[in-house]
Amino acid sequence: MARSLTAAIFATALGFSACLLNAAPAQAATGTITGLAGKCLDVAGANSADGTAVQLYDCNGTAAQQWSVGSDGSIRALGKCLDVTDNSTGDGAKAQLWSCTGGPNQKWSVSAAHDIVNPQANKCLDVTGNNSANTTRIQIWSCSGGANQKWNAPAGGDDGTPSGFVVTEAQFNQMFPNRNSFYSYSGLTSALSAYPGFAQTGSDTVRKQEAAAFLANVSHETGGLVYVVEQNTANYPNYCDWSQPYGCPAGQAAYYGRGPIQLSWNFNYKAAGDALGVDLLNNPWLVQNDSAIAWKTGLWYWNTQSGPGTMTPHNAMVNQAGFGQTIRSINGSLECDGRNPAQVQSRVDAYQRFTQILGVSAGGNLYC
Template sequence: MRPTKHSFTHAVRRRAVAVLGALALLTGIGVGTATVAQAASTGAITGYQGLCLDDRSASTALFNPIQVYTCNGTNAQQWTVQSNGTLQVLGMCLDVSGAGTANGTLVDLYTCNNTVAQVWQPGGNGVLINPNSGKCLDDTGWGGSGTQVQIWACSGGANQSWTVPGGGSTAGGGSFVVSEAQFDQMFPSRNSFYTYSGLVAALNSYPAFATTGGTTVEKQEAAAFLANVDHETGGLVYVNEIDQSGDYCASESYGCPAGTYAYYGRGPLQISWNFNYEAAGQAIGQDLLDNPNLVSTNAAIAWETALWYWFTGTGNGSVTSHQAMTGGSGFGATIRAINDIECNGGNTAEMQDRVNDYESFTSILGVSPGGNLTC
């Protein structure tokens, strides 16, 4: 397989990332998850500084803010953890506004409607993950009593750690569905930079990855991600783009402080362009705009940038790669999200190479590849 410069980062602007929310809300895509609890339990949900998750003013109005507040034992703080992954108070559900997927999307109260905006699942370090967005319930800015909560890229910080009734802390999580031996089998000639431990470390920031929808879907998502990575890097051989002469400095207010020619492709999905380095850095808490070489010198950061795109980028498609694999769109939709110029006959050979990788990796993981493999 030849490493090539693909266009998935060319077509995606920071302002165009994460557009699926409204679509998911309208269609009511079902997501099977490892839910917060197996049976309904009711009580307080506590977070940073011992504050309670609270329905402001005990209102049942649609879009009423959900905040952190001094624990007071009132019904506005009595949350029922349902087996379908919803968190309910006063007969209403904890809801990501508009099924949004962007950092800072507010969390409020809404009629329970069985959509992905209302599903929450546990992850490591006590986080509560909304699998549609891949982001965590977040005490905004480590705010004090009265601060409305939001979703934000999972960081494992104390402001994203919650204790739920009936289950204690949500911390726990499971091991990655791809073992190190399977990883080695998939990438027998990989560059030593791309460590398995670096990938596993990066998963802490994206705990919804390969943990959503049951064992088959989880393994299919892992295989799909790694198949695209295999194609982009020639089997995890290449860390940096071979041709580094391209001008990937778009006209943005923040410019290109690392240099006009500094934003070539790096890492497992070959992130390029200044606006992608800026957006990815914002999401994972690293200054990649000023220090793009972090993607080629720190394995965990490199894997995080790839996972960032997996959860946010749609290319010219309508779903992110994560949503494609957990919502039933199939592997072909991940190709469209990552490099849509291969679709619709644009480059059938390159597209088929990705499919071949995916089928090989699902075989290693012992699951069917499912349908809708091409684009």
């Protein structure tokens, strides 16, 4: 990867859906949502008025604790939606009940790690102050993995696949018929909890387009999920920047391209490792030995880095800037603006194949 964290070059060629007022969400599963101390997510006083507080309370089986988790991203009780007050994305913004509008402050992703995340804020549903007392308010807060952010929600709210990912294992295998077994579907789905907004933001079409865009780019980077490490070994000593204060503790030649986005350079291993809570600076080999960690490094880049572009690939897709902007953010300095049209076409071809497999349109602005 370049200093701006563009993808390493192989030697081989390589809108929100409408939430209609009081309409029942599609593919909803209904039941209690339990959290800290086994208590329930509860609507204060069973009051359905807009602005009613959402709180923690002893489970009592009433309608105030019956929540529908829908595939449209909504979580509903008493005919209204779980909502972040004032469309805020800040730590401490309170959860409330409000008429369904389809806005991003009413979209939620229930992860396999038992987090309930608002993708707009990329923050978790949280019990204020880690307090299990009745009537404790619910808020959003930066995801910490704490017990006050863990919830057991009704199964559902996805496309029916056990993982909740918009790409089924059968579709994944269809996309990558010759893939290396290292790039497992289970490794990918295990990694999703690190970035719960990924392929869980916006309408079903947008979510599938984002998944297809990510997989198309990693397909190009890895020759169809075949290559785990960069193939040109002569490049290996070139990815150590000794000007960094932490140097290259794993060795001069240890930071070559690995994984689905071909993470490379010592400073990128450190940045990704710090974000993921894994010491990749001292042990970069984890990216080629642990499938979930490899996938997480790809998702880290996709969701947090803009490279030579002007936006993250995640934002490019959820804000409908187009697939071409994901190419620019990954390897635009070497491929876009006519620099390597064959490589751009390879990425676009993969994206169009994958959206066809998922049954959605590719959208516009495919090229960079």
